[in-house]
Amino acid sequence: APMKVRGMQKRFGAFTALDNVSLDVTAGELVCLLGPSGCGKTTLLRCIAGLERQDRGELYLGSRDVSHLAPQARDYGILFQSYALFPNLSVEANIAYGLAGSGRDEVRKRVAQMLELVGLTGSEKKYPGQLSGGQQQRVALARALAPAPSLLLLDEPMSALDARVREHLCTELRQLQRRLGITTLMVTHNQDEAMLMADRIAVMNNGKVEQYATPQEIYDRPATPFVAEFVGQGNWLPFRRSSDSHAQVGGMNLRL
Numbered sequence: 001a002p003m004k005v006r007g008m009q010k011r012f013g014a015f016t017a018l019d020n021v022s023l024d025v026t027a028g029e030l031v032c033l034l035g036p037s038g039c040g041k042t043t044l045l046r047c048i049a050g051l052e053r054q055d056r057g058e059l060y061l062g063s064r065d066v067s068h069l070a071p072q073a074r075d076y077g078i079l080f081q082s083y084a085l086f087p088n089l090s091v092e093a094n095i096a097y098g099l100a101g102s103g104r105d106e107v108r109k110r111v112a113q114m115l116e117l118v119g120l121t122g123s124e125k126k127y128p129g130q131l132s133g134g135q136q137q138r139v140a141l142a143r144a145l146a147p148a149p150s151l152l153l154l155d156e157p158m159s160a161l162d163a164r165v166r167e168h169l170c171t172e173l174r175q176l177q178r179r180l181g182i183t184t185l186m187v188t189h190n191q192d193e194a195m196l197m198a199d200r201i202a203v204m205n206n207g208k209v210e211q212y213a214t215p216q217e218i219y220d221r222p223a224t225p226f227v228a229e230f231v232g233q234g235n236w237l238p239f240r241r242s243s244d245s246h247a248q249v250g251g252m253n254l255r256l
Contacts, residue, residue, distance in 0.1 A: 001062035001150035008057035019207035032194035035204035077144030114142035154186040
């Protein structure tokens with residue numbers, strides 16, 4: 001389903017975490033919230049999830065206003081950086097956790113389907129402690145997708161993994177997301193990850209979205225100095241504007 005965020009405000013005491021943020025995500029799109037720590041990206045994700053209550057602003061999932069619904073009524077799957085699997089439950093039981101209320105056969109079938117999806121068929125009876133970090137992350141992903149949510153929320157899902165596993169999982173997650181066509185919002189502070197995975201990137205700074213565009217556009221035409229610095233290496237040169245279309249840089253007259 002498409003998602004709309006409108007005028008989202010959130011303060012913690014005197015600190016403004018979200019400063020009137022609006023964002024449209026089309027159905028089936030993968031959007032990255034990218035920015036340094038403290039920029040508001042995790043707070044935005046938590047408000048969308050209903051884990052944090054915004055002071056002002058609306059959230060629409062499809063045509064439903066879900067701004068004030070409890071988290072469990074919002075129809076999303078969520079994946080945290082810590083995986084948050086239950087160590088005392090088998091892989092099967094972990095994935096089945098969100099399927100309470102379905103019949104036993106149906107659950108078994110769905111769990112098998114999910115494990116096949118994330119490439120872990122045959123691991124039903126294992127416990128999280130017997131799996132590698134990358135495998136645990138796949139189980140957590142399978143658990144998030146099991147109830148077939150309209151929206152997938154990913155909070156720094158790769159940050160606890162080493163670089164090689166991380167790159168591999170990024171590519172897999174992207175292929176899987178495309179195949180399922182599930183609307184996905186992912187928080188990251190890793191520019192490479194965002195550039196590699198996103199259809200569009202919202203670059204955040206100080207509680208605001210500074211630019212919301214495709215990775216190519218953000219790299220080629222950064223909207224602000226902050227965006228330019230954050231997604232690439234910048235050289236800042238002093239200039240004097242010599243006309244509407246030209247600027248004097250050192251001894252050169254450049255056409256803008």
